[in-house]
Amino acid sequence: MLEQGTISIHTENIFPIIKKWLYSDHEIFLRELVSNAVDAIQKLRMVARSGEYSGDVDHPEVTITIDKENKKLAIADNGIGMTAEEVKKYITQVAFSSAEEFVQKYKGEGENAIIGHFGLGFYSAFMVADRVEIDTLSYREGAVPVHWTCDGSTEFTLSDGQRTTVGTTVTLTLQDSELEYLEPGRIRELIRKYCDFLPVPIKLEGEQINKQIAPWKSASNSLSKEDYLEFYRYLYPFQEDPLLWVHLNTDYPFVVNGILYFPKLRPDIDVTKGQIKLYCNQVFVSDNCEEVIPRFLLPLRGVIDSSDIPLNVSRSFLQNDRTVRKIADYIAKKVGDRLKELYREDPAAYVRSWQDLGTFVKFGSINDEKFKKQVEDILIYRTTAELTANDSEDVWASEGGIQVDGKTYTTLKEYLERNKERQGNRVYYCTDEVNQATYVQLLKSQGIEVLFMDSFIDTHFVPWLEQNYKDVKFLRVDAELDETLIDKNKESELVDPTTKKTRSEQIKSLFESVLKKPKLTIRTEALKADAPPAMILLPETSRRMQEMMAMMQQQPNAQLPEEHILVVNTAHPLVQNLLTLSQGTIIQTSGTSETGALVEKLCQYIYDLALMSQRGFDANGMQQFTERASQVLTQLTTMAMR
Numbered sequence: 001m002l003e004q005g006t007i008s009i010h011t012e013n014i015f016p017i018i019k020k021w022l023y024s025d026h027e028i029f030l031r032e033l034v035s036n037a038v039d040a041i042q043k044l045r046m047v048a049r050s051g052e053y054s055g056d057v058d059h060p061e062v063t064i065t066i067d068k069e070n071k072k073l074a075i076a077d078n079g080i081g082m083t084a085e086e087v088k089k090y091i092t093q094v095a096f097s098s099a100e101e102f103v104q105k106y107k108g109e110g111e112n113a114i115i116g117h118f119g120l121g122f123y124s125a126f127m128v129a130d131r132v133e134i135d136t137l138s139y140r141e142g143a144v145p146v147h148w149t150c151d152g153s154t155e156f157t158l159s160d161g162q163r164t165t166v167g168t169t170v171t172l173t174l175q176d177s178e179l180e181y182l183e184p185g186r187i188r189e190l191i192r193k194y195c196d197f198l199p200v201p202i203k204l205e206g207e208q209i210n211k212q213i214a215p216w217k218s219a220s221n222s223l224s225k226e227d228y229l230e231f232y233r234y235l236y237p238f239q240e241d242p243l244l245w246v247h248l249n250t251d252y253p254f255v256v257n258g259i260l261y262f263p264k265l266r267p268d269i270d271v272t273k274g275q276i277k278l279y280c281n282q283v284f285v286s287d288n289c290e291e292v293i294p295r296f297l298l299p300l301r302g303v304i305d306s307s308d309i310p311l312n313v314s315r316s317f318l319q320n321d322r323t324v325r326k327i328a329d330y331i332a333k334k335v336g337d338r339l340k341e342l343y344r345e346d347p348a349a350y351v352r353s354w355q356d357l358g359t360f361v362k363f364g365s366i367n368d369e370k371f372k373k374q375v376e377d378i379l380i381y382r383t384t385a386e387l388t389a390n391d392s393e394d395v396w397a398s399e400g401g402i403q404v405d406g407k408t409y410t411t412l413k414e415y416l417e418r419n420k421e422r423q424g425n426r427v428y429y430c431t432d433e434v435n436q437a438t439y440v441q442l443l444k445s446q447g448i449e450v451l452f453m454d455s456f457i458d459t460h461f462v463p464w465l466e467q468n469y470k471d472v473k474f475l476r477v478d479a480e481l482d483e484t485l486i487d488k489n490k491e492s493e494l495v496d497p498t499t500k501k502t503r504s505e506q507i508k509s510l511f512e513s514v515l516k517k518p519k520l521t522i523r524t525e526a527l528k529a530d531a532p533p534a535m536i537l538l539p540e541t542s543r544r545m546q547e548m549m550a551m552m553q554q555q556p557n558a559q560l561p562e563e564h565i566l567v568v569n570t571a572h573p574l575v576q577n578l579l580t581l582s583q584g585t586i587i588q589t590s591g592t593s594e595t596g597a598l599v600e601k602l603c604q605y606i607y608d609l610a611l612m613s614q615r616g617f618d619a620n621g622m623q624q625f626t627e628r629a630s631q632v633l634t635q636l637t638t639m640a641m642r
Ligand SMILES: Nc1ncnc2c1ncn2[C@@H]1O[C@H](COP(=O)(O)OP(=O)(O)OP(=O)(O)O)[C@@H](O)[C@H]1O
Pocket: 032, 036, 037, 040, 077, 079, 080, 081, 082, 090, 091, 094, 095, 096, 118, 119, 120, 121, 122, 123, 168
């Protein structure tokens, strides 16, 4: 026996605290012990390189052994080893006091207070073990093997050991409640989770169980496209391949390595939940690094490895840490650079990925001023404009936009420039290509360019655009009638000698009396060719209010507000016929004649059609519509047969 001693501590007994610490996370003891073992191996290599050690350093390995019968789990390395003095210093003093400090500091914090629960180090072994033994032999010449043991109280013993090779074995006698760590499957799972990319073979039952190579530590030019894809598939099996990736690699002013991938976003993806894995020196820390990266980058996947992210601090502290903020900025900048590079070098790939990238870029622009500045010139929109592209080419880029697979994309700047004479600072946009098709078609026929803002993020993005481009007016296609659609010929303004009303006034009162909707505004306009008999308009401001209300009440689809405008097209032959028919009925009899009834039904029907090209009906509306449609048609055929 070399020595028997008492670990000097200030707290009465921290072992019970350590044992209870982080119930759910006892498993991290293995990560701590294996990373200590890998550190020891790397230290020996350094010593060998400096010429202080001439033994074998070319077969580094960490070996995990399970002895079920005796409830023992051992982690052995062929690293630097420790002398008795070093064991006393590093294990009973340094390690212990840092563990004590750690426990003191975080006693009151919740379970998730610390990222990856770093800082407990060697003593985390006592979370799962009743007894911990160390057998070690230092690399130093003439060193004697040492055996250290501690049974979870403050007493320890230090004696001569049996070890004959340089290195250290830490043997745990597991508590009865922790026998899961005697299962090879469980150990394999933990090594893959935490230690997969540690640069030394980690063996269990004669087999290496870690991947060992961390691709993010390699230079980007040494990795092929297939290497990146393979790594992605390894990290996220059974997922679609990513769209593109960014390799992070910097040593100054902080160390950050990593590979971030842009996955294909499903429309229902939860953009608040991260899937990026955080590593520290190739040891897995957490797959929840919301505090470390800007929020808008959360949909990305991959790995960030940095030893400059403080891990033994609380999460809230982490968020405000200056280095962490700088790292976050660095990552965001790299991501922006990568997107710009793709836009420049492979516009077709950029456009083809836009559906996924767009959501992300817009989300980033809304959330991060610096990122917005970076990407504002590469925010693109699908447009109705047709560039005079060379038909034989699938991809065609010009000053005005990019055309890919028959669809044209443009930036806001290009849109405004192209349309400044015709539209001034007005931007027309469509949020639903199917339901707003009539409006889009009408504007298009008048030579007005429409942008599609129809992804789920656009509801937030359009108001954001308005705030950022205060002198630009954004109008949804159904917000108002463009002047050019209105036919200025005054025929409809002629006064009828019998009724003393203009034609448009008569049409207006006809619709008012039939539809009987006080909140509906009826407006009459003579519209140009192609225009339907009637259209619904939703003024921009009231529509936004409605959308906001719907969102607050968590209704997925805003209902059509009761206050909307029905524009009746006085130039349409159907409307004109209707007026003529209704005039006939007024002269003949009261409104209940057969023709009168038909007029009423037709008015309703025209309104139905307008509603339909706005957004369709609810179930009730649909049923009424089909009923009315068959009534109108029956009556028309009956009348035609006479
Ligand atoms: N397998 C080992 N071989 C050689 N020395 C070791 C071994 N394990 C632990 N040590 C020594 O004990 C010290 C304390 O280890 P401990 O795990 O508590 O803290 P750490 O590794 O320094 O820091 P961390 O809190 O990040 O784990 C180490 O710094 C090292 O000097």
